[in-house]
Amino acid sequence: MAPRTLYEKIWESHVVHEEPGQPALLYIDRHLIHEATSPQAFAGLKAAGRKVRRPELTFAVMDHSVSTKNRSLSLLDPDAAAQFEALTKNCEEFGINLFDMNSQNQGIVHVIGPELGITQPGCTIVCGDSHTSTHGALGALAFGIGTSEVEHVLATQCLSQSKSKTMKIEVRGNRPHGVTAKDIVLAIIGKIGIDGGTGHVVEFTGEAIRGLSMEGRMTVCNMSIEGGARAGMVAPDDTTFAYMEGRAFMPRGKDFEEAVQYWRSLATDEGAQYDSTVTLQAEDLAPMVTWGTNPGMVTQVTSRVPEPSSFQNPVDRKAAESALVYMDLKPGTPIENISLDRVFIGSCTNSRLEDLRAAAKVVTGRHVAKSLKQALVVPGSRVVKAMAEKEGLDKIFRDAGFEWRDAGCSMCLAMNDDVLPSGERCASTSNRNFEGRQGKGSRTHLVSPAMAAAAAIEGHFVDIRNWKNANGAE
Amino acid sequence: MKPFSMHTGLAAPMDRVNVDTDQMVPKQFIKLCTREGFGRVLFYDWRYLPGEKPDPEFILNQPRYKGASVLVARANFGCGSSREHAPWAILDYGFRAILAPSYADIFYNNCFKNGILPVTLTNEQIDEVFKRTEKNEGYRLTVDLEQQLVTDSDGLRYSFEIDPFRRECLLKGLDDIGLSLVHEADISAFEKKHMHVPAMNTPLDVKFHNS
Numbered sequence: 001m002a003p004r005t006l007y008e009k010i011w012e013s014h015v016v017h018e019e020p021g022q023p024a025l026l027y028i029d030r031h032l033i034h035e036a037t038s039p040q041a042f043a044g045l046k047a048a049g050r051k052v053r054r055p056e057l058t059f060a061v062m063d064h065s066v067s068t069k070n071r072s073l074s075l076l077d078p079d080a081a082a083q084f085e086a087l088t089k090n091c092e093e094f095g096i097n098l099f100d101m102n103s104q105n106q107g108i109v110h111v112i113g114p115e116l117g118i119t120q121p122g123c124t125i126v127c128g129d130s131h132t133s134t135h136g137a138l139g140a141l142a143f144g145i146g147t148s149e150v151e152h153v154l155a156t157q158c159l160s161q162s163k164s165k166t167m168k169i170e171v172r173g174n175r176p177h178g179v180t181a182k183d184i185v186l187a188i189i190g191k192i193g194i195d196g197g198t199g200h201v202v203e204f205t206g207e208a209i210r211g212l213s214m215e216g217r218m219t220v221c222n223m224s225i226e227g228g229a230r231a232g233m234v235a236p237d238d239t240t241f242a243y244m245e246g247r248a249f250m251p252r253g254k255d256f257e258e259a260v261q262y263w264r265s266l267a268t269d270e271g272a273q274y275d276s277t278v279t280l281q282a283e284d285l286a287p288m289v290t291w292g293t294n295p296g297m298v299t300q301v302t303s304r305v306p307e308p309s310s311f312q313n314p315v316d317r318k319a320a321e322s323a324l325v326y327m328d329l330k331p332g333t334p335i336e337n338i339s340l341d342r343v344f345i346g347s348c349t350n351s352r353l354e355d356l357r358a359a360a361k362v363v364t365g366r367h368v369a370k371s372l373k374q375a376l377v378v379p380g381s382r383v384v385k386a387m388a389e390k391e392g393l394d395k396i397f398r399d400a401g402f403e404w405r406d407a408g409c410s411m412c413l414a415m416n417d418d419v420l421p422s423g424e425r426c427a428s429t430s431n432r433n434f435e436g437r438q439g440k441g442s443r444t445h446l447v448s449p450a451m452a453a454a455a456a457i458e459g460h461f462v463d464i465r466n467w468k469n470a471n472g473a474e
Numbered sequence: 475m476k477p478f479s480m481h482t483g484l485a486a487p488m489d490r491v492n493v494d495t496d497q498m499v500p501k502q503f504i505k506l507c508t509r510e511g512f513g514r515v516l517f518y519d520w521r522y523l524p525g526e527k528p529d530p531e532f533i534l535n536q537p538r539y540k541g542a543s544v545l546v547a548r549a550n551f552g553c554g555s556s557r558e559h560a561p562w563a564i565l566d567y568g569f570r571a572i573l574a575p576s577y578a579d580i581f582y583n584n585c586f587k588n589g590i591l592p593v594t595l596t597n598e599q600i601d602e603v604f605k606r607t608e609k610n611e612g613y614r615l616t617v618d619l620e621q622q623l624v625t626d627s628d629g630l631r632y633s634f635e636i637d638p639f640r641r642e643c644l645l646k647g648l649d650d651i652g653l654s655l656v657h658e659a660d661i662s663a664f665e666k667k668h669m670h671v672p673a674m675n676t677p678l679d680v681k682f683h684n685s
Contacts, residue, residue, distance in 0.1 A: 037557065080505050149583070194553060
C-alpha cells in the first residue's frame with residue numbers, strides 16, 4: 001500500500017459509502033453539541049419525524065451563554081434561558097448525555113472532550129462550532145459544522161464529505177524561552193494568512209510541535225481554523241497516550257493497551273505526500289501580539305504597529321488601514337506602548353491547567369496595574385477550576401487583583417454577561433480579534449496566557465522574555 | 475430546501491476582504507432558537523446606529539441597493555465562526571446568490587444547505603463586477619446554475635466551476651439527510667464492522683452524576 005498521511009488513514013477507515021462524482025458518506029464517532037447551534041437541528045429532526053441514531057456517541061454541554069459569575073445569572077437573559085431549556089429537553093427526549101451548567105464536568109466543549117477522554121485518536125469528531133479543530137491535537141479528525149450538518153449527524157451518525165487537501169506545517173527546532181504554543185500558532189497564521197489553509201487539513205509536525213504538551217498541541221490545533229484550515233492534527237505519540245490513560249471515557253487495562261497499539265499505527269507513513277508544506281524555524285519565533293481585526297494581523301512583541309503602506313497588495317493595505325481605524329492605533333507605535341483596559345485569560349484556546357499555571361507564575365506576588373478596569377481568569381472547565389484551586393492558583397490570581405470565575409466561554413465571544421465595552425482595549429488569550437467579537441466596538445489583542453498576565457500587571461504589553469518573578473528569578 | 479436554477483436580481487457590493495460570520499450575525503442574535511427572521515440583523519453592527527436606526531453610510535442602506543438579491547463580495551467571505559445563522563440571515567435578507575473570489579469552507583458548505591448559490595469567480599472578474607455594480611445604478615446580474623454562467627445585459631459573460639454533486643442538489647433542492655438515509659444498510663454494516671476497532675465505537679457506559 002502507498003504511504004499514507006494521518007488524515008488519509010482516518011478518512012479511509014471511516015468511509016461508509018463512496019461512489020464516483022459524489023462526496024463520501026463518512027462515519028462520525030463523536031458528536032459534541034452545545035446550546036447555541038443545536039436547537040434548530042433538533043427542531044428539524046423532529047419536524048421530519050427522525051430520531052437520534054446514536055445518542056450514546058452524542059455529548060452535550062452548556063458553555064457559550066453561561067454566566068461565569070453566578071450560574072443563576074445565566075437565566076436572566078430570556079433568549080439564553082430558552083436555549084438552555086431547549087438543550088435540556090432535547091437531551092432528555094433523545095437520551096443524550098448532558099453536562100449542564102451545574103455539572104461538575106461542565107466546561108467549554110473543546111476543553112471537556114479531551115479532558116474526559118471522549119476525544120480519542122483516530123476518531124472522527126464534529127461539533128457545531130468552528131474550534132472543533134482543537135480535538136485534532138489527540139490525533140483525531142475533528143472539524144466544525146453548521147446546524148444543518150448537526151441535524152444530519154444526529155439523524156445518520158454520518159456526514160456527506162469531500163476529501164480535503166493536505167498541508168504539512170513543520171515547526172523545526174526548539175522553542176525559545178517565553179515562546180508558547182499560542183505564539184507558534186499566531187506566527188503560523190501570520191505566515192500563511194487567515195485563508196492560507198482553506199480547503200486543507202493541516203498536520204502539525206516537527207520537534208517544536210512534538211515538544212509541546214497535549215495542552216499546547218490543543219492550543220495550536222484550536223487555531224487551525226483561524227488559518228482557514230478545515231482541521232488541524234498532530235499524530236498521536238507517547239505524550240498523547242500518557243495524557244489519555246485513566247480518563248473517564250477511556251478504555252482500561254488490556255483494552256487501553258490494544259487501543260494504543262492501534263493508535264500508534266495512525267502516524268503518517270514515511271514518504272507520504274502532502275499537497276503543500278510550510279516550514280517554520282522555532283528559534284526565529286518570539287512572543288506574538290495581534291494589532292488588527294483578524295488573527296493574521298499579528299507581529300512580535302518587540303515590533304511596531306505596521307504602516308499600511310508596507311503591504312504590497314492593495315487589498316491587504318486597505319484592510320490594514322480600516323483595521324487600524326477600528327483599533328484606534330497609529331502606525332509605528334511600539335507594541336509595548338499599547339495600554340490596556342481589561343485582560344481576559346480564558347477560552348477554548350488557552351484556559352487549561354497549564355495556561356493558568358503559566359499566568360499564575362507571572363502574577364505571583366504582584367498586583368494588576370491601577371489603570372486596569374478588570375482582569376478576568378475563566379477556567380475552561382470545572383475540572384480545571386478544581387485542579388487549579390487545589391494548587392492554590394485561585395488565591396494567587398485573587399491576591400493579584402484578578403477575578404476568579406466559574407467555567408465557560410465568557411468574554412471570548414461575550415454571549416454571557418461578560419462584554420467588553422465599546423472603545424475599550426483587551427489583552428485576550430482567546431482566538432478571534434474580529435470587530436465586535438468581545439462586544440460591539442471593543443478592541444481585542446490576542447496573546448499567550450503569560451503575555452496576558454504580564455500585560456495585566458504592567459497595564460501595557462511587555463516582552464515576557466525579560467520578565468522577572470517577584471523574587472528576582474527569571 | 476428551495477431549489478436554485480437561475481436567478482436574476484439587483485447586485486449589491488460588499489467591498490471588504492475577510493468578512494467574517496461574526497459581522498454577518500453578531501453573537502447576541504445566535505441565542506435565538508429559530509432559523510427565520512435573521513434578515514433584520516444581517517451585518518447588524520455595520521448596518522445600524524444606536525436604536526437600530528439604519529446608518530446611511532452603510533452600503534446596503536443606500537436606496538439604490540434596496541431589494542438587492544445578488545451579493546458581490548471579496549476574498550475569504552464568511553470566515554470565522556461556523557454559525558449557520560450567517561447564511562440564514564443572508565437568505566432572509568433576500569440574497570439568493572453570492573459572487574466572490576473565495577469563501578471560507580464552513581460558510582461555503584452552509585450556503586448549499588440553505589439554497590444559496592456561492593459562485594466563485596477570479597479576482598479580475600470580481601473587480602469587473604464591482605466596477606459595473608458601482609457604476610450603474612440598478613445593475614442586475616443573472617446567475618444561471620444550469621449553464622454555470624454569470625451574465626448581465628451588457629455583454630458580461632463569466633462561466634464558473636462548481637462541484638457537480640452540489641450543483642445537482644441545489645438544482646433539485648434535495649434533502650441531504652434523505653440522501654444519506656438511502657444508505658441505511660451501509661451505515662448499519664459499517665457500525666457492526668467498526669465496533670471491533672479498539673475503543674473507537676464501543677458503547678461508552680461511564681455514567682456521570684450531575685451534582
